[in-house]
Each structure stands twice: as structure tokens, then as C-alpha cells.
Amino acid sequence: MYSRELLKGILKPIILKLLNDHGKMYGYEIVQHVKASSQGKVLIKEGSLYPSLHALTKEGYLETEAVMVGNRTRKYYRLTGKGKEAVAPAVNEVIEFQATLSTLFGKPKTALS
Template sequence: MYNCPMYSKELLKGTLKTIVLKLLSEQGKMYGYEITQHVKSATAGKVLLTEGALYPTLHKLEAEGFLRTEKITFGGRIRKYYHLTDSGKSAAITKINEFEEFIDTMKFIFNSKLSIESK
């Protein structure tokens, strides 16, 4: 099976924490594998999170107190669900704002009309 190659690997650097916090803030709880599949399907295979990047990031966010975990056995396999803590919710808001600010700032370099409107 071929994976659609992703053009923007380098650009994705630094966005992983933001993506995780954003998804958890809208989905409530997710487990690691679910996050990879969600992102894959939401981006039509253009963004493929690797486990080697995702799991250490989840552990780091947990160590920073932004996430708490809950282990659930489902269909004979263990799922480790991640939820946002209160400080995780603040961090999510901050990170999402930073991302939008980043896009907003980049338009001054790329001087094309990149606009952000809330949903």
C-alpha cells in the first residue's frame, strides 16, 4: 500500500504539540493510535504522524501536567486515553492562538492574503 507523500514534513516541525492539544480540546479524550488515524483521515493522508514522534510528545505533555491518562481495555487491547487537565486547557488555547498568530505573521512575509476566521 502506498502512502500519499507529504510535501510539508519540514513545515510540520513544531506543530505536533499544538495539533495534539487542539484535537484533545475538541474531542475530549483520545488515545495515541486514534490521534494518528484522525489526523491521517482529516488531511486525506497528507499528514502522517509517526509513533516515534507522537508517543514521546504525549509523554512529555503528560509530564508537563497538561494531560492526564486513563487506561481502558477494549477488544482485548489496551487503549491509553489522554485528556486535557485544567492547565492543559489553558495551554491548548495558548498554542492554538500562537498558531493562528503565526499564520497571521507569515502573511507579512509572504504578503498574500492569508485570513483566519473563527469557525
């Protein structure tokens, strides 16, 4: 698990990309999926995810569909048109940022290299 601050800024891009790749997902599923695909290194807390999903919905990026599974409600999220437009810019920014981190934290140039 990374220091909490490093994760700031990547939660919404993660949500957008996952929904873009999977069509629809529910909250708990997102948490488990990110945990698995990051080899346990990115552990999104439910206290972080649910408010973020609510905010994205309120802002018009996501829409919801409630499904009853037994006696339990499962709330699926999917991208709206606005949400689909937001995927590429969000993902690209993270990818660029990741490349910049590579530059900044790679080995320093020495007189001999």
C-alpha cells in the first residue's frame, strides 16, 4: 500500500477507465478489481470510493442502475455520454504524469553517462 497522498488524483481516472473497459460495475466490485489488478498495492477504501461515485454521478459522468440480488441491493454504475468523453483526457493525463515521474525519478545524469 502506498502512502495515501500518492493515490490522490487517481481515483476518478481509475473509475472512469474501469467503467469504460467493463461497461458497468458496482462499488464493491471496483474495490476488489483494483486490489487484484494492482497485486494488492492499491487498496481503495469504501469510504473513499462511494463518495467519489456519488460525486461523479452528481456531476453527470455516471448513471446508476439498482439491481436486487436476493434481498440485497446492488448499485451498478455506467458512463454517461459526458462520462465517455472524459475517459481519454483523464487516462492520458495519468499516463503522461507517469512518464514524467519516470523522468524525474530515474537515475541522475552524471558526467560519464
